[in-house]
Amino acid sequence: MPGSVRTRWVVGAAGVAVVVGAVVTAFAVWPDGASAQDPEIQISRSACGQGWTDPKPGPQTFRLHNTGAVTSEVDLIDPVSGVIYGEVEGLGTGTTRPMSVTLGNGPYAFRCLPEDSAAIVGPTTTVHGGTDRGPGVAPVTQNDLLGPLKVYEAKVTQGLDQLATDVGALTDAVHGGDRAGSEKAWLTAHLTYERLGAAYDAFGDSDRAINGTTAGLPGGTADSGFTGFHRLEYGLWHNEDLRSLGGVADRLATDVRNLRTAFPQSQVDPNDLGLRAHEIVENALQFELTGNTDYGSGTNLATARANLDGVQTVLDVLRPVLAPRYPALSQVDSWMTRTEATLDAVRRPDGSWPPVTTLSRAQREKINAAVSELTERLAPIAAIAEPRRVS
Amino acid sequence: MTVQEPAESSRRTFLRRTVVGAGLTAVAGAGVGTVAASAAGPDPDTVPFHGPHQAAIVRRSPAQCVVASFDVTAANKAELTDLFRQITDRARFLTRGGAPPALGITAPPADSGVLGPVVPPGGLGVVLGVGSSLFDDRFGLAAKKPKKLKPMTMFPNDSLDDAQCHGDLSLTLSAESTDTVLHALRDITRATRGGMQLRWKINGFSSPPRPSGTPRNLMGFKDGIANPVESEYDRLVWLGKGNGADDGEPAWTEGGSYQVVRLIRMLVEFWDRVSLTEQENIFGRRRDTGAPLDGANEQDVPHYADDPIGTVIPLTSHIRKANPRKPETDSSRILRRSANYDRGVDSNGNVDMGLIFTCYQQDLERQFEAVQKRLVDEPLVDYISPFGGGYFLALPGVTGSDDHYGRAMLT
Numbered sequence: 001m002p003g004s005v006r007t008r009w010v011v012g013a014a015g016v017a018v019v020v021g022a023v024v025t026a027f028a029v030w031p032d033g034a035s036a037q038d039p040e041i042q043i044s045r046s047a048c049g050q051g052w053t054d055p056k057p058g059p060q061t062f063r064l065h066n067t068g069a070v071t072s073e074v075d076l077i078d079p080v081s082g083v084i085y086g087e088v089e090g091l092g093t094g095t096t097r098p099m100s101v102t103l104g105n106g107p108y109a110f111r112c113l114p115e116d117s118a119a120i121v122g123p124t125t126t127v128h129g130g131t132d133r134g135p136g137v138a139p140v141t142q143n144d145l146l147g148p149l150k151v152y153e154a155k156v157t158q159g160l161d162q163l164a165t166d167v168g169a170l171t172d173a174v175h176g177g178d179r180a181g182s183e184k185a186w187l188t189a190h191l192t193y194e195r196l197g198a199a200y201d202a203f204g205d206s207d208r209a210i211n212g213t214t215a216g217l218p219g220g221t222a223d224s225g226f227t228g229f230h231r232l233e234y235g236l237w238h239n240e241d242l243r244s245l246g247g248v249a250d251r252l253a254t255d256v257r258n259l260r261t262a263f264p265q266s267q268v269d270p271n272d273l274g275l276r277a278h279e280i281v282e283n284a285l286q287f288e289l290t291g292n293t294d295y296g297s298g299t300n301l302a303t304a305r306a307n308l309d310g311v312q313t314v315l316d317v318l319r320p321v322l323a324p325r326y327p328a329l330s331q332v333d334s335w336m337t338r339t340e341a342t343l344d345a346v347r348r349p350d351g352s353w354p355p356v357t358t359l360s361r362a363q364r365e366k367i368n369a370a371v372s373e374l375t376e377r378l379a380p381i382a383a384i385a386e387p388r389r390v391s
Numbered sequence: 392m393t394v395q396e397p398a399e400s401s402r403r404t405f406l407r408r409t410v411v412g413a414g415l416t417a418v419a420g421a422g423v424g425t426v427a428a429s430a431a432g433p434d435p436d437t438v439p440f441h442g443p444h445q446a447a448i449v450r451r452s453p454a455q456c457v458v459a460s461f462d463v464t465a466a467n468k469a470e471l472t473d474l475f476r477q478i479t480d481r482a483r484f485l486t487r488g489g490a491p492p493a494l495g496i497t498a499p500p501a502d503s504g505v506l507g508p509v510v511p512p513g514g515l516g517v518v519l520g521v522g523s524s525l526f527d528d529r530f531g532l533a534a535k536k537p538k539k540l541k542p543m544t545m546f547p548n549d550s551l552d553d554a555q556c557h558g559d560l561s562l563t564l565s566a567e568s569t570d571t572v573l574h575a576l577r578d579i580t581r582a583t584r585g586g587m588q589l590r591w592k593i594n595g596f597s598s599p600p601r602p603s604g605t606p607r608n609l610m611g612f613k614d615g616i617a618n619p620v621e622s623e624y625d626r627l628v629w630l631g632k633g634n635g636a637d638d639g640e641p642a643w644t645e646g647g648s649y650q651v652v653r654l655i656r657m658l659v660e661f662w663d664r665v666s667l668t669e670q671e672n673i674f675g676r677r678r679d680t681g682a683p684l685d686g687a688n689e690q691d692v693p694h695y696a697d698d699p700i701g702t703v704i705p706l707t708s709h710i711r712k713a714n715p716r717k718p719e720t721d722s723s724r725i726l727r728r729s730a731n732y733d734r735g736v737d738s739n740g741n742v743d744m745g746l747i748f749t750c751y752q753q754d755l756e757r758q759f760e761a762v763q764k765r766l767v768d769e770p771l772v773d774y775i776s777p778f779g780g781g782y783f784l785a786l787p788g789v790t791g792s793d794d795h796y797g798r799a800m801l802t
Contacts, residue, residue, distance in 0.1 A: 059490060059492075059493065084495060084496050085495050086493065086495050086496075087495065087496050100490075100493040100508075101495065102492065102493055134492065134493055134494075134495060135492075135494050135495055135497040135498070136495055136496075136497065137495070137496055137497045139496070335585070361462075361590075362462070365462050365464050365588040365590075366464050368464075368588050369464035369584060369585050369586070369587070369588050370464075370585065372584035372585070372588075373584040373585030373586075375584075376581065376584055379498070379499050380497060380498035380499065382499075383496055383497060383498050383499060384496065384497060384498075386496070388496075
């Protein structure tokens with residue numbers, strides 16, 4: 001429910017009164033978020049973290065000044081636990097950037113991560129007299145993601161095998177001149193694809209060929225660049241001659257085969273895994289729950305439901321990484337369950353799905369609310385699961 | 392068309408200080424001196440959030456606003472309570488301003504950044520209302536329904552679009568700049584996605600005085616000259632006081648006020664083809680000064696008793712129908728807080744602009760509806776088209792940091 005992640009963490013971490021108190025000061029002194037009064041911290045190999053002379057609790061801003069010769073990343077960490085409380089990436093040599101954090105009791109240190117050389121952890125500074133620390137999380141490293149990536153790739157590979165089978169059945173039905181059978185096989189195959197969670201170019205050009213829409217195609221549905229599932233959908237549900245659709249189906253089968261061949265040779269970007277958690281649902285909100293990608297089948301809700309399965313796969317493989325780092329993970333799980341149930345509630349008794357535009361306003365609002373809340377809860381996963389250097 | 396007669400200056404001086412209204416629903420006291428009131432001042436940086444009433448109701452409309460309606464998607468009363476708490480927390484922060492929390496690497500930024508790294512209050516005012524649909528069987532609140540709350544009535548000249556009408560909640564955000572209200576809307580909706588969904592929304596603005604006095608609407612007429620003064624609020628605006636013990640309203644509504652929002656398209660292309668004399672006869676006021684047709688200044692009071700058959704101010708004119716200025720119509724006066732809107736093009740290539748009529752009152756039927764019924768079939772109806780809006784109860788104010796919107800309603 002509406003208890004948003006951020007609000008909860010703020011209250012848990014710093015206390016509303018502390019935040020508000022600092023705000024008043026910030027107005028007077030730091031109209032741009034940082035000022036000359038803020039401590040300037042040196043970032044370089046030789047002087048990492050120097051310049052913090054007056055440790056104090058509460059919300060505050062450091063001015064990070066890269067005095068070294070190369071671009072650097074900077075973290076503010078607890079040197080004992082490794083938890084990161086603040087991060088600035090790509091701090092160019094000679095430049096100064098603010099880092100805003102809320103400090104509580106305990107030890108802190110700046111970690112400088114110069115490009116192409118090992119990390120340096122600066123002197124430890126201990127803060128006293130405050131309350132709880134602002135929100136922090138232990139970094140996720142490339143190593144941490146190796147296991148999840150391997151499992152994820154295996155699952156996608158499995159899904160691509162299923163997809164090849166399903167598209168084969170679809171191609172057969174189209175060539176066999178069976179429209180009803182083709183439509184049924186189309187949905188089965190399309191949902192298998194959507195379950196893979198191919199949001200935002202996860203499969204690059206293949207996704208465009210397999211699942212592209214008419215967006216960006218001057219000729220619209222008649223454009224020669226319009227291929228794949230949605231082209232076939234358009235033809236099947238607009239009574240196009242099945243013989244003329246055989247080529248479309250064959251082309252889809254070829255594109256799927258190519259993806260299946262190429263996928264094991266490619267690597268899923270470790271960055272993508274965390275991003276995909278919310279991006280799959282962003283896609284569902286933008287393209288399915290609006291009905292924007294309906295080319296005749298009226299199956300956007302089935303797609304959205306398949307997308308949730310795709311999200312579940314991502315959550316399952318990332319769980320070991322997220323469980324110790326994301327306090328609200330259980331709420332992600334409960335919103336997943338709730339969202340699935342909200343979608344399932346509009347499914348017809350025979351298992352088919354009504355077109356999203358035929359739902360009542362109340363039904364659409366319920367679905368939009370659940371998917372939107374879920375998306376908000378998934379968004380922090382991208383920040384938390386981004387692979388980071390620590391050494 | 393009514394023939395204009397020069398008004399005698401001698402007969403308008405004795406009520407010179409009385410303020411009267413023009414505009415789509417002009418109402419002012421019959422013979423009672425009224426002055427446009429502005430409890431919070433015209434241009435404050437901060438609108439006090441805590442108090443017995445929602446403070447933004449009584450201040451003059453600032454330059455920008457957004458009026459939005461939501462349907463509640465919370466599953467039960469506990470979630471509804473959570474929703475009201477969230478709205479309260481966000482509104483409290485946004486009206487006060489401050490630095491959003493730094494979330495480090497644990498989440499996307501807490502704030503959209505639209506107002507810069509530190510959120511300025513920007514004169515933001517928040518008014519939250521509840522519609523009659525909130526009191527259906529979803530949350531067990533039927534027994535708590537404000538007695539006079541109901542779905543917005545469809546009047547004879549309306550062409551209402553259900554998609555732009557009604558709603559479980561209304562949220563009116565007003566401030567001096569557009570970015571402030573849009574930032575607030577995004578902040579509040581982000582914190583409440585699971586609990587409520589936007590049903591309709593419209594952005595509005597209040598024009599600067601041209602050249603002075605009351606701001607003009609998009610028909611070129613000064614709109615909203617007259618309003619009850621603060622000393623009259625207890626008998627005209629607020630629930631629970633000054634209206635006797637038998638108003639039948641549940642106790643929790645004390646300090647609230649019935650809110651009417653009417654989205655009214657103005658057919659401005661048509662209007663601009665109408666002669667000035669006819670325009671002025673339709674309103675009953677001069678377009679240049681805002682004065683009633685028997686007066687010289689916008690604050691002059693029309694003297695209907697001296698003009699019984701409407702030779703100066705037509706009997707069918709807007710101001711005369713809206714407020715006949717008789718003792719028996721005094722209790723129908725309302726507190727108006729309207730804004731202009733402008734939002735695009737219709738299928739005929741005409742611009743879609745008009746008025747977000749908003750008013751507050753103690754009793755929907757005694758006040759807004761009584762006025763509206765007097766206005767049925769007024770000549771102005773040919774040039775306007777009400778298409779949306781709703782009836783709401785603007786909740787009592789949030790009294791302190793331990794209180795939240797709707798607390799008394801939910802307990």
